[in-house]
Amino acid sequence: MEFFVKRDEIIADVFIIAFFAFMLIHAMELRFVRRIGEMGSGFWPILALSASLLLSIILLISNLIRFQREKKQASEEVLISPEGKIDLKNRRKKFALSVISLLGYIIIMPWIGFVLSTLIYVFAFILALGERRRFVLALSPFLVTALAVIVFAKFISMPLPKGVNIFAAFSRLIY
Amino acid sequence: MLGHYLTAFSTIFLPQNLLALCLGGLWGLMAGALPGISTSMGVVLLTPFTYSMSPLTAFTILVSAYCGGITGGSITSILFGIPGEPSSVPTVIEGHSLAKQGRAAYALWIFLLCSIGGGLFSVFVMMAATPLIANFALRFGPPEYFALTILGLSVVSGLSGGSILKGLISCLFGIFLATIGTDGITGVERFTFGTTILLGGISFVTAMVGLLAVSEIFIEAEEPFQEYKGSAYYRGMKGEMPKVSEFKKNWLTLTKSPIIGTIIGALPGAGATIAAFLAYGEAARTSKQPEKFGNGAVDGLMAAECANNASTGGSMTILLSLGIPGSNTTAMLIAAFMIHGLQPGPLLLNQRPDVVYGVFVAMLMANLFLLGLTIVGIRIFLQLNRLPYSVFSAAIMILCVVGAFGLSNNMDDLYLMFAFGLIGYYMRKYGFPIAPAVLGLVLGNLAELSLRRTLLLSLGDPLILVSRPISAILMAAAVFSIVYPLFKKPKALKGV
Numbered sequence: 001m002e003f004f005v006k007r008d009e010i011i012a013d014v015f016i017i018a019f020f021a022f023m024l025i026h027a028m029e030l031r032f033v034r035r036i037g038e039m040g041s042g043f044w045p046i047l048a049l050s051a052s053l054l055l056s057i058i059l060l061i062s063n064l065i066r067f068q069r070e071k072k073q074a075s076e077e078v079l080i081s082p083e084g085k086i087d088l089k090n091r092r093k094k095f096a097l098s099v100i101s102l103l104g105y106i107i108i109m110p111w112i113g114f115v116l117s118t119l120i121y122v123f124a125f126i127l128a129l130g131e132r133r134r135f136v137l138a139l140s141p142f143l144v145t146a147l148a149v150i151v152f153a154k155f156i157s158m159p160l161p162k163g164v165n166i167f168a169a170f171s172r173l174i175y
Numbered sequence: 176m177l178g179h180y181l182t183a184f185s186t187i188f189l190p191q192n193l194l195a196l197c198l199g200g201l202w203g204l205m206a207g208a209l210p211g212i213s214t215s216m217g218v219v220l221l222t223p224f225t226y227s228m229s230p231l232t233a234f235t236i237l238v239s240a241y242c243g244g245i246t247g248g249s250i251t252s253i254l255f256g257i258p259g260e261p262s263s264v265p266t267v268i269e270g271h272s273l274a275k276q277g278r279a280a281y282a283l284w285i286f287l288l289c290s291i292g293g294g295l296f297s298v299f300v301m302m303a304a305t306p307l308i309a310n311f312a313l314r315f316g317p318p319e320y321f322a323l324t325i326l327g328l329s330v331v332s333g334l335s336g337g338s339i340l341k342g343l344i345s346c347l348f349g350i351f352l353a354t355i356g357t358d359g360i361t362g363v364e365r366f367t368f369g370t371t372i373l374l375g376g377i378s379f380v381t382a383m384v385g386l387l388a389v390s391e392i393f394i395e396a397e398e399p400f401q402e403y404k405g406s407a408y409y410r411g412m413k414g415e416m417p418k419v420s421e422f423k424k425n426w427l428t429l430t431k432s433p434i435i436g437t438i439i440g441a442l443p444g445a446g447a448t449i450a451a452f453l454a455y456g457e458a459a460r461t462s463k464q465p466e467k468f469g470n471g472a473v474d475g476l477m478a479a480e481c482a483n484n485a486s487t488g489g490s491m492t493i494l495l496s497l498g499i500p501g502s503n504t505t506a507m508l509i510a511a512f513m514i515h516g517l518q519p520g521p522l523l524l525n526q527r528p529d530v531v532y533g534v535f536v537a538m539l540m541a542n543l544f545l546l547g548l549t550i551v552g553i554r555i556f557l558q559l560n561r562l563p564y565s566v567f568s569a570a571i572m573i574l575c576v577v578g579a580f581g582l583s584n585n586m587d588d589l590y591l592m593f594a595f596g597l598i599g600y601y602m603r604k605y606g607f608p609i610a611p612a613v614l615g616l617v618l619g620n621l622a623e624l625s626l627r628r629t630l631l632l633s634l635g636d637p638l639i640l641v642s643r644p645i646s647a648i649l650m651a652a653a654v655f656s657i658v659y660p661l662f663k664k665p666k667a668l669k670g671v
Binding site: 016033034038040041043045051058091094095098099110121131133159 | 224227340341343344347348350351354358360361363365366389392393396397399563564565566568569570572573576577580581584586589590593596597600601604605619622623626627630631635
């Protein structure tokens, strides 16, 4: 478990360095965009990105040193713990399902409207989180959606998305 | 000044402001009391809905939520032994011990009266100190403003938690985010990559909601399925009111702790947690019965509660007078000021005295209201703790979505919120603190503008920053603020 976490951390550090380096290269193109006597549009981003890049490299080096040291010390048992692998897999699955359900919610909301998309989202999200009690699965999407519509659409009068065609007609019946 | 106070008092009693006080206080208490939502997250979730309110009503609800959040953290600490906020850890130690001894209501009364007392003390200090500091800061020019912003950014060391290196990277990432969009001086597009979504820059609220709230829900989603259970210790608040003699007996602790809390709260980045631990440590050091600490020491509970609530006034003092955040939550409040077109700092008192004095009075009233709201709210929070966490998370996520969308009724903001949610998730996963990134995003633009004005003034000579005394002192304080925590950790926090 520890082994995987550390390896992931190194990959993350490399990604961060690549991100800051890419942005720094882009910022370099801005260094001559300026008014007379002024330091220009590129100066501040270059300063911030250079410092970020430098600190990220320091972080990677310190993590690599720690990683090597701990790799030598770690026992075989810790490196390939099957419980750890299952736990990690479950966590990743639940995270992926929550991300997909939120992304789906955002994508479908302009098409089917706030009410229907929220109903579907709440159901999908609590299911993804591990809720299996039928009454909670059946009731909570309606309760949460009703509460959201009463507070935001009726009380605060927010122009929530209504959807298109038949969905828009349905939404207009409610708010 | 008296006129401003009279206006503020007459405005705070308008029905919408009284409602804002109650709703903000209850929301803050709930955010503080429920594990999984912090005070800063509570304030962030409220911020988008204040956009259409008048600034005074908006800040009434926000500061009420801030005070409520700090207070609410102690309810679960005493009844469940779960600190709703990190600053409530000493309260868990002493308050929960008292609850286990069958004295939960007594502990709740002590916590409530001391919290309100500490909060009120710090509000009076804030009322006296803010105009003095702001008037002094009025003589600041662009170099001093830049140094002040750097001092504000230097609080990153206090907001970083474990690794200052990661805190600095997070803060610089926030500063980079602040540069995205059209440059106000040259009109050139920066890091937009041809998209229209990023032309106007990154909205503070969208980024904050994504980084803080959405990422927190993703993190919580990974945890094994759980339900929170109600406390077995609560039987009501009647009949256990502490006697006046108990407060008289601990007068020294009750005097020292609010002072410690207010001063620590005013230090950039220190906040309620350090204040509570320092006051608790001081109470333990000077207690006549030090052996009771850890087993329900009343003076320990009094010290921690007085200090953590007193830190709110201290943090707000430097926020309103200098524009520097003293804690995570006040860093979020800077963004709230900005979405209302206000810049907290020395000029705010001159430009919008109605808002500043309104905030003073709102904080005063919020602390008084919290006494009643907490007594009424405890039973509600106990019931909320029985809600399935999955449903609670879904409701919070919908609040995030509506908040991010409602700011400009734009679906693009939801995609940005989603992206920031993922960024926040990975930042948390790999130990990068979120608060410094928000701080960088909020203060980055101001820092850049004041540096560009400074260098224009000095014809490109950066030595101007250290050749003017106030600027030099502020820059030195910023360096000290970053470097000092690398070498020194408060004794009270060791081992925590």
